[in-house]
Amino acid sequence: MQGRRAPGIDGLSVEFYKAYWDVLSHDLLDVFNESLASGPMPMTCRRAVITLLPKKGNLQDIENWRPVSLLCVDYKLLSKALATRLGRAVEQVIHRDQTY
Template structure:
């Protein structure tokens, strides 16, 4: 996850979590584990913005844009953990 690759919808880039992990790490871990292990609601963080990035210097058609989704860091952590858990099951 790039530390400043794209701004997140919640306003906190990955760099914030990396730099202040000693302060927020315990709360982030608890939050993610509650979602993964207890099935707590993830609705408030399961929102993202879709942004169109121009492929050319003067885009004139929709095809000249590349869509990207801006997800929160917490969403990315939970999604990556789920993907890793599924990968262990799928590879059997």
């Protein structure tokens, strides 16, 4: 994952996870597995901070701003892992001449 991005509502950055991955990885994997087995991710993983980023032009005009959701890194980690695994599975199911 790319670093130097704004953290989510928990305030934990990509750099934090990289620095403490040896300590966090097993517990985080347990949380992911439990969540996948029993239902949705914990609420802390599913919340986002919505902020506005300026575009070019007159910043007094609302059209020159765009909303961005800042998601927690743990949610992004799980999403990336699932997308990677699903991508491999899709390659097995869908012929390469089809798009997915």
